[in-house]
Amino acid sequence: MLSNENNPAGITGVCSADGVCYYADTVILAAGAMSSPRILQKHLQQSGLDKTLPSAPLVGAHFKLHINSALLGFSLFPQRDVLRKTAIFFNDAFPHSSVQCLGWMDVEILSTQLPLWLPTFVTNALGARAYGFFVTTEDGSSPDNRILADRDTGDRPMLDYDLKRVPASVAEHRAIIRGFKTRLLQAGFFSVSQQMGLAATAHALGSMVTGNDPALSVVDADGKVHGFDNLYVADGSVLPRSSRVNPGLTIYAWGLRLGRYLAAL
Numbered sequence: 001m002l003s004n005e006n007n008p009a010g011i012t013g014v015c016s017a018d019g020v021c022y023y024a025d026t027v028i029l030a031a032g033a034m035s036s037p038r039i040l041q042k043h044l045q046q047s048g049l050d051k052t053l054p055s056a057p058l059v060g061a062h063f064k065l066h067i068n069s070a071l072l073g074f075s076l077f078p079q080r081d082v083l084r085k086t087a088i089f090f091n092d093a094f095p096h097s098s099v100q101c102l103g104w105m106d107v108e109i110l111s112t113q114l115p116l117w118l119p120t121f122v123t124n125a126l127g128a129r130a131y132g133f134f135v136t137t138e139d140g141s142s143p144d145n146r147i148l149a150d151r152d153t154g155d156r157p158m159l160d161y162d163l164k165r166v167p168a169s170v171a172e173h174r175a176i177i178r179g180f181k182t183r184l185l186q187a188g189f190f191s192v193s194q195q196m197g198l199a200a201t202a203h204a205l206g207s208m209v210t211g212n213d214p215a216l217s218v219v220d221a222d223g224k225v226h227g228f229d230n231l232y233v234a235d236g237s238v239l240p241r242s243s244r245v246n247p248g249l250t251i252y253a254w255g256l257r258l259g260r261y262l263a264a265l
Contacts, residue, residue, distance in 0.1 A: 001027065001043045008047035010229040026230045026262060033063065033204035033237035034147055038157055041149035053227040054214040060147035063161060064206040064242050067137040067173045068196040071180065073189035078128040094176040096169065098244045102132030135180065135193070137173035138244050140166035147207050159198060203247055208237040223258045234258050
């Protein structure tokens with residue numbers, strides 16, 4: 001990001017990787033919860049604001065990504081029902097979790113996850129009897145789960161995230177999987193599940209959360225970065241909570257709200 005040498009908190013524009021620079025009176029960060037904090041961190045480090053702004057240590061902190069597992073149920077009989085992807089299950093016993101249908105499952109998709117030594121007729125039989133589900137749990141917010149920018153020393157950017165920091169969320173995720181598997185078994189389905197690792201990171205949120213106190217948050221209620229004159233954030237990094245569903249519509253709503261606010265200035 002570009003700023004006046006005498007006022008690093010006043011952003012004048014940005015330069016892209018190809019060297020082209022863009023200038024504006026108002027600058028909006030909307031690179032996503034994994035990239036926007038890195039961009040701001042670099043500016044804070046290069047300008048020295050990381051040593052003076054109260055919110056600087058929180059840039060990149062409290063990163064959230066949902067705990068997700070894929071779950072397959074296998075029937076004794078070939079599929080006859082169509083479970084739409086928009087079908088989603090909730091249970092009051094698991095207030096931070098949901099189970100969503102994957103929509104459809106066939107031999108071609110399933111075979112990519114099965115051992116190569118399995119005979120074709122076995123793969124075909126399993127694929128014809130498989131129903132797919134996606135189990136999602138909102139992960140708790142830990143300041144130690146964070147995005148770290150690459151520094152001038154040549155260090156690579158890093159996602160420092162460990163489920164051990166959110167034990168209550170992990171316990172609920174395991175409990176809903178056990179409960180759903182039990183219900184599937186009662187309905188005549190054998191099931192298996194696999195938790196998605198960091199390579200499948202999605203629904204990234206929370207790395208520059210909103211709040212009124214600059215010592216506890218990065219942006220204010222209007223999306224402006226604490227301590228900056230004209231820098232706003234319009235992506236999922238501002239959301240301190242993710243609920244138990246895809247946050248896409250909430251992010252869109254925040255962007256529309258911010259757009260109306262800026263247009264009225």
